[in-house]
Amino acid sequence: MADEVSGTETGTVRVDAWIWSVRLTKTRSIAATACRAGHVKVNGERAKPAQVIRAGDEVRLFHAGRERIVVVKRPVSKRVGAPVAAECLIDKSPPPPTPVEAAVVGIRDRGTGRPTKRDRREIQSLRGR
Secondary structure (H helix, E strand, C coil), X not given: CCCCCCXXXXXXXXXXXXXXXXXXXXXXXXXXXXXXXXXXXXXXXXCCCCCEECCCCEEEEEEXXXXXXXXXXXXXXXXXXXXXXXXXXXXXXXXXXCHHHHHCCCCCCCCCCCCCHHHHHHHHHHHCC
């Protein structure tokens, strides 16, 4: 008998479908592209879009400029509402950077060319390296 919410019988689901189902990405194709690009790791290993995940697996997703670290609580293959999606995962992500921290990176003016060695050292000192 199939689980009413997840639509799966075995308790496993594709990683790209799960990422989309719990609203970590806007579309399933974005989730699959992130997997192919190496931005998704399951239990520390790079994941292909069709990789199967189960309850208890740790999924790391780098998307929209930040890393999301979530633990699968319940695999779902169909997109669910936000309250149900929150019940399907445990979010262990670091908080997003504040606008002040994000501005520290610095943006070079367009057309200034490649940074010189001195510029690169100044950028690294700003980043704290």
